[in-house]
Amino acid sequence: MAATAERKVEVFDTEEEVAVSLAKYIADLSDKFCKERGAFTIVLSGGSLIESLRKLVEPQYIDSVEWSKWHIFWLDERVVPKDHKDSNYKLAYDGLLSKVPILPDNVYAINDALSAEGAADDYETRLKHLVNCGVLALSAASGFPKFDLMLLGMGPDGHVASLFPGHPLLKENERWVTFIKDSPKPPPERITFTFPVINSSAYIALVVTGAPQAGAVQRALGNGQNSDKLPVQMVSPEGELTWFLDKDAASKL
Numbered sequence: 057m058a059a060t061a062e063r064k065v066e067v068f069d070t071e072e073e074v075a076v077s078l079a080k081y082i083a084d085l086s087d088k089f090c091k092e093r094g095a096f097t098i099v100l101s102g103g104s105l106i107e108s109l110r111k112l113v114e115p116q117y118i119d120s121v122e123w124s125k126w127h128i129f130w131l132d133e134r135v136v137p138k139d140h141k142d143s144n145y146k147l148a149y150d151g152l153l154s155k156v157p158i159l160p161d162n163v164y165a166i167n168d169a170l171s172a173e174g175a176a177d178d179y180e181t182r183l184k185h186l187v188n189c190g191v192l193a194l195s196a197a198s199g200f201p202k203f204d205l206m207l208l209g210m211g212p213d214g215h216v217a218s219l220f221p222g223h224p225l226l227k228e229n230e231r232w233v234t235f236i237k238d239s240p241k242p243p244p245e246r247i248t249f250t251f252p253v254i255n256s257s258a259y260i261a262l263v264v265t266g267a268p269q270a271g272a273v274q275r276a277l278g279n280g281q282n283s284d285k286l287p288v289q290m291v292s293p294e295g296e297l298t299w300f301l302d303k304d305a306a307s308k309l
């Protein structure tokens with residue numbers, strides 16, 4: 057049985073302060089994992105998260121982080137070409153990857169030449185290969201891959217990755233990577249990590265800024281009772297969960 061996650065909640069006055077603190081948190085974990093296992097496996101979301109990573113490209117981190125040991129993955133991706141405005145890869149490339157010396161071979165983008173089903177199968181197969189090569193760890197507790205750090209955003213409806221409220225994919229407990237063709241948020245076709253993979257992580261940062269998110273933050277962190285769990289309430293990693301909130305997102309707590 058999975059252990060209960062250690063949960064921390066950090067509230068900052070501004071999104072700028074969230075970005076500053078997040079950069080230090082990521083750099084510290086990179087240092088720890090690069091020392092311990094010679095690699096750092098980090099999973100990116102799309103959306104507003106990438107903008108909140110902007111401090112990582114400042115000289116302090118550009119010069120100190122061991123970028124060549126980073127292995128970059130995506131929590132979810134839209135089934136669009138990599139140069140499409142809706143692509144989570146493009147967002148991360150433009151905002152971060154093009155500005156830091158990460159090795160191109162260590163960037164595991166989703167194959168944009170395949171269908172949603174095909175891309176999910178292909179990504180899962182590639183993850184299994186990386187487990188066999190020792191780049192990616194496997195959780196002894198769950199048997200699912202154990203990433204060092206996942207960076208999650210959250211939509212105003214409480215969705216994380218491409219796992220939306222009330223959707224049957226919330227119950228997927230065998231696949232590592234799956235697909236959705238009826239996403240309520242456009243574009244409709246996406247691929248996504250499943251909850252067993254998310255919850256096998258060593259560390260998760262949930263980065264949530266802005267007033268539209270305040271209701272879902274209240275549902276997740278407040279004292280209210282609600283029988284239906286939002287996807288964000290299902291995030292419960294083996295390791296440590298840290299919420300990074302600005303005061304607008306935390307305004308209903």
Ligand SMILES: O=C1O[C@H](COP(=O)(O)O)[C@@H](O)[C@H](O)[C@H]1O
Nearest residue numbers: 101102103104105209210211217
């Ligand atoms: O569609 C998506 O939305 C979520 C949340 O995005 P945000 O802009 O509200 O922060 C994002 O985490 C996910 O990766 C993306 O595909």
